[in-house]
Amino acid sequence: MDVAERTRAKPASLPHRGADAPMHPAGRSAGGRDRMILNLFFEERDDRWFPGDRHFRPLLRRLLVGKSFISGQRRVLLNLCAGLDRLGIRYRVNDYRYIQKHPEELACIIGRPFVLDWFKWKNPLLLGVAMYDHPIDAPERLKDLDVRRVLVPCAWYADMFRPHWPHVDAWPVGIETDLWTPAPADQKSVDVLLYDKVRWDYGRYEPELIEPIRRHLEANGRTVEVIRYGHYKEDDYKAALARCRSMIFLCEHESQGIACQQALSSGVPVFAWDRGGPWQDPKYFPDKVRFEGGVSSVPYFDARCGMTFTDADGFTSGWGRFWSQVSAGDFAPRDYVLDNLTLEKGALHYYEIAEAAMQRHAG
Numbered sequence: 559m560d561v562a563e564r565t566r567a568k569p570a571s572l573p574h575r576g577a578d579a580p581m582h583p584a585g586r587s588a589g590g591r592d593r594m595i596l597n598l599f600f601e602e603r604d605d606r607w608f609p610g611d612r613h614f615r616p617l618l619r620r621l622l623v624g625k626s627f628i629s630g631q632r633r634v635l636l637n638l639c640a641g642l643d644r645l646g647i648r649y650r651v652n653d654y655r656y657i658q659k660h661p662e663e664l665a666c667i668i669g670r671p672f673v674l675d676w677f678k679w680k681n682p683l684l685l686g687v688a689m690y691d692h693p694i695d696a697p698e699r700l701k702d703l704d705v706r707r708v709l710v711p712c713a714w715y716a717d718m719f720r721p722h723w724p725h726v727d728a729w730p731v732g733i734e735t736d737l738w739t740p741a742p743a744d745q746k747s748v749d750v751l752l753y754d755k756v757r758w759d760y761g762r763y764e765p766e767l768i769e770p771i772r773r774h775l776e777a778n779g780r781t782v783e784v785i786r787y788g789h790y791k792e793d794d795y796k797a798a799l800a801r802c803r804s805m806i807f808l809c810e811h812e813s814q815g816i817a818c819q820q821a822l823s824s825g826v827p828v829f830a831w832d833r834g835g836p837w838q839d840p841k842y843f844p845d846k847v848r849f850e851g852g853v854s855s856v857p858y859f860d861a862r863c864g865m866t867f868t869d870a871d872g873f874t875s876g877w878g879r880f881w882s883q884v885s886a887g888d889f890a891p892r893d894y895v896l897d898n899l900t901l902e903k904g905a906l907h908y909y910e911i912a913e914a915a916m917q918r919h920a921g
Contacts, residue, residue, distance in 0.1 A: 596642070596649040596912060597657050597681075600635045600669035600688075631688040633816055634731045635668055641732050641905025657681055664706070664916055671696075674703070682706050684912050687729060687813075691839065692847055693722035706915035709908075711814035712857035718837060718849045727911050730858060732904025733819045733895055740825030740892060741800035749780040751802035751826070753817065755787035755809035758840050763808075767831070770870040771806060774877060787817070799824040804864075804884045806873075807831065809855045810838060818856060819899055822863050822891035829873070829880045830856045832866035858899060862890040 635651075642649050650656060654676070657665050661680035667673055671689050686709030690696050709729045710716050716728040752772070756763045775782050785798055787809075795817070799805070805821045807830040812818070821828055837849045856866060865880045867873045883889055 593647055593909070594664070594913060594916070596647065596909065597653065597663055597665050598635070598638070598649050598651050599654075599657075599665060599667045599673055600631075600652065601673050602629060602631060602669060630814075630816055631669060634688060637731045637734060637901055638668070638905055638908060640734060641901035641903075642909070644902050645905055645909070647905065647909055664912055666912060674700070679703055682916065684915055685709065687711050687731070692842055693719055694842075694846060707911060709911065712812075712854075714852040714854060714857060715813045717851045718847075729907055729911060730814050730899060730904060731816070731908075732901035733816070733823045733899045735823050735892070735895060735900055738796070738799075738820045738823035745800055746803045747781075748783045748798075748802045749804065750775055750782045751798050751805040751821075752782055752784045753787070753805055753807050753821070754784060755807070755817070757787075757810060758838070767870050767873075768808065771808075771873055774874055778877070778881075780881075795820070796824075799826050802826060804829065804881070807855065811853050812855045812857060815856060815858065819858060819895060823895040823899075825892045827880075827884050827889035827891050828856070828859075828864040829877070830859070830864065830866045831868075831873075832856055833868050858894075860894055862894045864889055864891065 639649065639651070657663065658677065658680075663681060664684055665679065665681040666684040667689065668686070669688055682704045684707050685705055686707075689708070706725070708719065708723050708726045710719055710726060711728065711730050713728045716726045719726045752768075752775075754768065756768065772782060783798055783802060785795060799821055803826070805818075805826050805828045807815075807818050807821070807828050809815070809818075809831065810833065818828060818830065832855045834853065835850065837843060837847065837853050839847075856863070859866070865876060865883075867876050
């Protein structure tokens with residue numbers, strides 16, 4: 559059963575108001591203390607037409623167009639809850655009534671910042687990782703709240719935040735390695751999965767990057783399957799990874815890159831476009847924010863995972879070496895994920911940040 563199904567089966571894990579308390583018995587921390595219960599809050603959408611309609615709009619959409627694409631923000635919640643379940647750490651999800659009655663307890667707000675507008679929060683807060691793309695978006699009233707820590711998904715993103723908010727931690731959510739597993743070699747029928755997540759200036763990058771890559775692969779006799787971000791279901795992606803021997807990952811930059819890490823967990827080596835340079839989100843760059851400091855499309859990656867290139871010429875010059883190592887079985891991408899990005903590791907890291915935020919204040 560995948561994370562979404564496991565979480566959906568638990569009322570405490572459904573993102574709606576008034577969720578029940580979690581089921582697992584509280585464990586004890588290494589120091590023998592009872593583990594605190596986490597109060598998690600996640601919303602992808604605000605009410606649009608009437609109070610509470612955010613709960614019904616996804617159901618209506620599912621009736622009209624079928625199962626929806628799972629956003630990166632929702633995947634963070636699902637995988638965090640799954641990791642906490644495995645560790646036996648208790649949590650509530652979206653229990654607004656409880657948190658208002660207990661202003662002394664930490665509120666962990668994972669989802670969109672409009673949750674802060676729903677009532678006057680008196681609790682200490684742990685914000686992130688899906689709150690603000692940049693601190694300049696935060697309203698002035700945030701200064702009046704008791705924000706203990708802000709989480710972002712990776713180190714380069716934390717470096718970008720710290721001049722504005724020094725109380726920032728990098729936290730990547732874990733990957734469900736029991737679901738994203740390697741397929742047998744005899745099931746591999748396609749050489750390359752081209753994962754297209756180019757988000758901005760597509761008219762430039764299609765002829766400058768994407769098409770030259772496809773032509774080079776075809777000229778070298780490689781079979782290619784293409785998947786476009788936002789236009790697939792997870793089951794389709796999983797099946798594609800099972801068919802493909804390698805993946806080319808095209809994205810301007812990533813704060814974590816969950817889809818890429820799902821490929822790594824599936825034992826699929828990745829050749830990633832990692833152009834470097836400044837953070838170029840057009841909502842901010844170049845007029846509002848200029849940041850250069852290790853910006854990457856693969857912030858969690860090492861030599862076991864595959865290789866990177868900076869542009870079409872770099873792809874052409876590096877492809878032969880990458881493919882020869884794929885063919886020789888020299889990469890071990892799943893080992894990297896097992897060492898760094900399991901559900902348990904991610905959930906324990908999150909809990910430790912939350913616990914430390916309360917302890918530091920108490921001290």
